[in-house]
Amino acid sequence: MxxxxxxxxxxxxxxxxxxxxxxxxxxxxxxxxxxxxxxxxxxxxxxxxSDVSTKLSALDSVAQQLGGQDPTYSFGTGKSVSVGDVYMLAVTADSTASPGTYSLEVDSLATAHTIRGSSFGQVAEALGLSGTFYLGGKASATASAVTTGSGVAGFGTAAVAAGATQLGSGDYSVEFRQSGGVWQFRVVDATGTAVSVNRADGTTGMTADWQNYSGLAGTTFDTGRGLTISFDSTAPSIHYIGDAGTPKVTYTAQGAAINVTADDSLNSIRDKINSATYADGNQVVASIVDNALVLTAGETGASHTIAGQDSVGTVLQTLNLFNADGSVMNLVQAAGDAKLIVNGSMTVYRSDNSGLNNVISGLTINLKKTGTTTISVTTDTSSAQSKVQELLAKFNDAMTYLRAKTGVTQDTTSTSSSNSNPTYTRGALADDSVFTSLRYSLYSALMGSTADGNLGDIGIGINKDTLQIEVTDSAKLSTALSQNMSGTQNLLKGIGTAVHNLLSSYVGSGGSQGILTLRQNSVDTSIANYNATxxxxxxxxxxxxxxxxxxxxxxxxxxxxxxxxxxxxxxxxxxxxxxxxxxxx
Structure with a gap:
């Protein structure tokens, strides 16, 4: 086949x-x-x-702080404080404290008024007592004028406004001033601290600020906190607390009403006292020690004594706390102010042991025990120096990156670099004049002269080996900050402003987009177009x-x-x- x-x-x-x-x-x-x-x-x-934007934004942030464009930052020196006996005092200083050494003797600490009743066999059994008593004040509030005139005819009492706290027992003054030709008033306590009262213009809420007196002459002003002020029809005069003739009143607050029934025990009476509502500063804390009721004022100081009064029945008298006339039966500790002697001759009394910010200006003192010690206040330039160092660090970081991306460098790894035909590497931005010129502009903005000098005046210069801007004379910088803070601040403000003004066109400012954002957006568009193709x-x-x-x-x-x-x-x-x-x- x-x-x-x-x-x-x-x-x-x-x-x-x-x-x-x-x-x-x-x-x-x-x-x-x-x-x-x-x-x-x-x-x-x-x-x-993106990297350039991040680095320039970081530099711009510090520049704005120094230039004053950042309202949240305040450049300046601080104060450091040391205490000879740290077991006696704890002290902090703010920027207003004056450098120096102060002698402080704590003769006595502020104490809280404390009283006690009789001991009972059982604290949880019914005592068979009934009645009503007032604690932390009297059965009704009273206002006794100490000084009238100068715009005030008298004082009175009224119900406390809903949601408000009654004024605590003590002395209050009505201060008057003129501001822009307008009479104003406010109410202050015995320490000169303004207290919140109703708004005189009839709007809701309370304020401790100065209020316009216009329209109040001849009227009675209700503070909303138990006290009323009757203004006379004559024009007031300028008066502040402590001035002769300043209107003043002694106010005694109404106490908290405590109702006791026959089935109440010592424990339940304690709980009723602790859950009651008291006038400001008149708080009372009850406890039981050795089967006896112990009452302690909620605040220390001679002005914070515990007031008690039987209204119905004799509960307070039976508990052996107060006599019928309101006098204390058994005193455990008297109410007392802290007594301090500053620099051996100036005696100061304060009702508290902590937060004392008006003994030595700029210092807040917390008392721990009696004794004598010293307080040393010195100028602290560390925070200001740190901010200067931060500026230099951000500047050097940005400049190093820009130098690498805009420069042309010899390739030392190439075999031909050692002969007559070396090879070079061009940075990605080497042909971009926008960024090559920025390097020189930035350097000029930072190291150039201003009306207040230049950075060389405060010990800042260029390291010729590393090409970094750094502190070349730390002693000079420290002296400038400690002895000429105003001039140094003005110098840095001018430099910070110059740097910010330069960078704002690159990183944006006030909601406007900068060059870098526009460049990134353009690149994003090109990438999207290429990817589509x-x-x-x-x-x-x-x-x-x-x-x-x-x-x-x-x-x-x-x-x-x-x-x-x-x-x-x-x-x-x-x-x-x-x-x-x-x-x-």
């Missing part, structure tokens, strides 16, 4: 076809890779813009590849059909040799 020899025929496998498609599309894939390289390069550029190219490549692949498969089928036809012809006895036939050339 005749046979057909198909050895050498150009039969293509699927792998052969895919290879042909890949080769045909390779030049178009190269175009896509070129676009992807562009995207990658733009990504690097955007990252550089890449996607379109890939889609076309995929489409054209599929068409080419189908064409190859069609030719392959034509070849197989021809082979089959040849085999069928030879089956009739013919002989054919297709050796070397290649349908695809």
């Amino acid at each position: 005749a046979t057909v020899n198909s050895t050498g025929l150009g039969y293509l496998s699927q792998t052969n076809i895919e290879s042909l498609v890949t080769i045909a599309m390779s030049y178009r894939q190269q175009e896509v890779k070129s676009l992807q390289t562009q995207v990658s390069n733009l990504g690097v550029l955007r990252a550089i813009y 890449i996607q379109q190219r890939n889609d076309l490549i995929a489409k054209d590849s599929d068409q080419l692949r189908q064409q190859y498969y069609a030719l392959q089928q034509q070849y197989l059909n021809a082979v089959q036809s040849l085999q069928e012809w030879t089956s009739f006895g013919g002989t054919a040799s297709s050796s070397g036939v290649n349908l695809f050339g």
Whole structure:
């Protein structure tokens, strides 16, 4: 039987076809890779813009602080304080404290008024007592005028406004002043501290600020806290607490009403006392010691004595706390002020042992025990020096980065760099004059002269080895801050303002976008456009590849059909040799 020899025929496998498609599309894939390289390069550029923005923003933030554009920051020296006996006092100083050494003797500490009753056999059993008594004040409030005139005809009492706290027992003065030709008044306590009262203009709420006196002459003003003030019809005169003729009143608050029933025990009476509402500063704390009720004033000081009075029944008298006339039966500790002697001759009394911020100006003193010690206050420039160092650090960080990205450097790793043909590497921003010029402008802004001098005047210069701006004379900087703070502050304010004004166009200011944000947005747009083009190219490549692949498969089928036809012809006895036939050339 005749046979057909198909050895050498150009039969293509699927792998052969895919290879042909890949080769045909390779030049178009190269175009896509070129676009992807562009995207990658733009990504690097955007990252550089972002880094520059971060570093310049950090520098701008410090510049604004020094330049006065940041209202939350105040540049200046602080004060440090040391105490000879830390077990006697704890002292802090603010920026207003005057440097120096102070002698302070604590003759006595402020004490809280404490009284006690009789001991009972059981504290949880009913005492069989009933009645009502007032504690922390009297059965009704009273106002006794000490001084009238100068705008005030008298004082009185009234109900406490809803939600308000009654004034505590003590002396109060009405101060008058003129501001811009307008008479104003306020109410102060015995320490001169303004207290909150109703608003004189009729609006809701209370205020401790000065209020306009206009329209109040000849009227009675209700403070809303139990005290009323009757203004006379004559014009007031300027008066402050301590002045002769300043209107003054002694106010005795109404106490908290404590109702006792026959089934109340010593424990329940204690709890009722502790849960009661008292006038400001008249709080009473009850406890039980040795089966006896002990009452302690909520605040220390001679003015905070516990007042008690039976109204119905004799509960307080039976408990052996107060006599019928309100006098104390059993005193445990008298109410007393702290007595301090400053610099050996000035005696000061205070009702508290802590938070004493008006003994020595600028100092807050907490008393721990009696004795004598010294307080030393010195100027502390550490915070100001830290801010200067922060400015230099942010500047150097930004400049180092800009120098690397805008400069041209020799490649020391290249084999040709040691011969007559060295190679160089250009920074990504080397051809961008916007940033190359920024380096020089920044340096001029920081190190240039102002109306108050330059940084060299306070010990700041350039390190020629590292090209960093740094403190070259720390003693000079320290002296400038401690002995000429005003001049140094003005110098740094001018420099901070110059740096901020320069950087604002780069990082933005007042809601406007800076160059760096605009550059990043532009890069983002370019990347998006390139990615869209890449996607379109890939889609076309995929489409054209599929068409080419189908064409190859069609030719392959034509070849197989021809082979089959040849085999069928030879089956009739013919002989054919297709050796070397290649349908695809």
